[in-house]
Amino acid sequence: MFRPNFSRGPLKILTRWLIFLTIFKLSSAINNPDIEGEALLDFLHFLNDSNKQIRDWDSHLVSPCFSWSRVTCRDQHVISVSLASVGFSGTLSPSITKLKYLVSLDLHNNNLSGSLPDYISNMTNLQYLNLADNNFSGPIPAKWGQLSNLKQLDLSSNDLTGSIPMQLFSIPMFNFSDTHLKCGPGFDQPCDFKSENPDSSHKSKMAKIVRYASCGAFALLCLGAILTYGYHQMLRRTREIFVDVSGEDDTKVSFGQLRKFSWRELQLATKNFSESNVIGQGGFGKVYKGVLSDNTKVAVKRLLDYHNPGGEAAFEREVQLISVAVHRNLLRLIGFCTTTTEKILVYPFMENLSVAYRLRDLKPGEKGLDWPTRKRVAFGTAHGLEYLHEQCNPKIIHRDLKAANILLDDEFEAVLGDFGLAKLVDARMTHVTTQVRGTMGHIAPEYLSTGKSSEKTDVFGYGITLLELVSGERAIDLSRLEEDEDVLLIDHVKNLLREKRLQDIVDRNLKSYDPKEVETILQVALLCTQGFPEDRPTMSEVVKMLQGVGLADRWADWQQLEEARNQELSLMTHQFVWNDETTLDQEAIQLSRAR
Structure with missing residues (x-):
């Protein structure tokens, strides 16, 4: 019978039990x-x-x-x-x-x-x-x-x-x-x-x-192809969509043209969707780097076909809805393409790729993220989420917020990507083993247990992303078990903060940083990742706290609440140990009597 070593501390043991039970639950749910x-x-x-x-x-x-x-x-x-x-x-x-x-x-x-x-x-x-x-x-x-x-x-x-x-x-x-x-x-x-x-x-x-095959027939085919191409070009020009939306400063921002691409255009742009052009892959499909005929670099996201109800018309309606969400910290949709078997989105190409790439996947000679850039990313992402939650109508919930979905433009400004993808693919599509869309370690507990998401699930994911920015580590890392450390990044950070080991939290690749600013971001992160959604701040409150407004009082309340919960967990754990040992003693007495 497995007996946990409670000398390591009741909270850590209980956390590991919860991790084990979560993995077991997710695994056993599969056919x-x-x-x-x-x-x-x-x-x-x-x-x-x-x-x-x-x-x-x-x-x-x-x-x-x-x-x-x-x-x-x-x-x-x-x-x-x-x-x-x-x-x-x-x-x-x-x-x-x-x-x-x-x-x-x-x-x-x-x-x-x-x-x-x-x-x-x-x-x-x-x-x-x-x-x-x-x-x-x-x-x-x-x-x-x-x-x-x-x-x-x-x-x-x-x-x-x-x-x-x-x-x-x-x-x-x-x-x-x-x-x-x-x-x-x-x-x-x-x-x-x-x-x-x-x-x-x-x-x-x-x-x-x-x-x-004959020369005459071939000539007719070529002529027909030319006429068809010209006809579709004319249709495309007449069907271009123009929309005006309110920006974050309430001034009118012209979105311009939402373009409907032909399959052939994107096929040529990506060199027939060559695998050498793949720059990303996930539950939605693959992303290809492409170059349009006017030399514009694009990212072409080819969605896997899930035979969604509604077909092309529903897809186009969703695309138009998402295209209305325009903000400097959101990835702009250039256009789309649909055929009977394909659904494709076209975005601007981000030369500096993603935050996750810059934190963990750099090639020799490439530039990482210094502390001022990480701080800008934290603010830019917060502004983007605030816009989605509080200025869009209807509001948009991202549901998969993580460093890999935060892109970086030419100036290393944060650009939030995939914020509308949940509307365009099967909501059951996921990187984890439940019907919840998201990535393990970033998913809010209430979303994981009920499947119901809200803007507070995004706030939780944002808090985990802040921890990634500071530490450079992944949200969940099973290899830490071998070093007798917490698997979840949030628990790992809490433990180090409790021991006042700030330097052990900060990414070793950072040459210099402001300890006060690091503390501010860590405090905001932990406020965003509280277990109950009603305890988490809204994104507008997050923006203010990043600037130091209202953070001190809220942090003091969090510390008191955390201490009370730790004491309650400790009592529950000791009760569990007592019950476990009592059961074992009774089993031993029965075995002794049987002899």
Whole structure:
């Protein structure tokens, strides 16, 4: 029987019990939680990760949705696995078929070998499959033609031979270039081409060209394409949307044009949605760096297709609603694109990427964040949230506030991103193992337990983000267990503050900082992360407290409340210990009598 060591302190032990119970609850809520995790571990074993690039796939964590990198979940199931450019040198394993809900599998740019297996045809939900730039050999299994939901297939740059199943030519996007494949029965020439048609019919473009090939027909097709393009350009100009909204200073700010892009424009901008252009990935899909025809740099967010009710019209209504939210600390929406199978958002490209990147993922020679910049980020994010909560009508709740969603413009000013994404994708889509949208460690306790969000859930996430800014650490880090420290960043900071170890909280990468300013931000952070939502301040109050207005009194009240709660928890913990020891003594007496 597990007996916790209570000599470490009652509050810390109780916190660890709560963490354990939370993880257990999240894990046990999944249908067959061990199947997907074990399948991925077996799949990784066959891939041969000799360079040990994937280190956080932990068999001790039952659910891969909890904290595994390169894995995306929805509805408590794995839907995307992205393992491109890792350096694998093994083969594919049939265990991948145990991921019944998998939508996207990306293994391009590795050194995988062997034949393409038949069992892939059993993955009926698969929509995106990228095995390009590997060493696969042999033919494409005929059974792959059964992949009726497949929208994108890339098998380029492999040593493949034989004929391509004709059913695969009906896929909207495919790439068979740089292989030894032949087009199909009756064709001896290599099939060295790719399709870029997002709305292809069941008859592929290649099949049509083969069947109707003649100079006259080809000329007519080209003429039709030119006329169609001109027609859509005219429609786009007539459908541009203009809106005026109130800015933070109540002056009219012209938003300008919300542009509806064609699929072809974004395809060219991102080099056919090349994996080399991917700059981010999450539960929503992938983000690509792109360059428009006028040399404007953009970030193209390609949402995974969840077959939401309402279709394109509902998506466009939501886009227009979100486009009205205009503030200097909010990421501006440039435009969007919809087809029968795609939903895409277009934003300005942020050269300095995100706060999370600048805190933890810098490459050699890149600039980190000094203390004045971190302080500006804290203020800018607060202003952006204040606008969403108190000046937008209807108000907008972010629901996934974290350092990774705070972008940095050319001047390193904070720009809050993804603030409207919850409206555009399935609300059940998540990085955690519940139907709550958000990231573990940033989710307010009432949101996690009830699924109901409010502006106070954003306030909680903002407080955790302030702790990230000061410490440079993640909101939750299981590796701290090995050092007998608190897993949750909020508990770790509280413990260090209690011991007056401010220097151990501050990020070691900071060369200099103002201790008084650090204390102010930490106090605001802890006020924002109180357990009960009614105790947390509003964002307008947060802005004032960051400036020092009203902070002292509120902090004094918090300290008294925290002390009272610690005493109550201590009493509860000691009561638990007494009951536990009494039960053990009774069991020992019964065992003794049995002998």
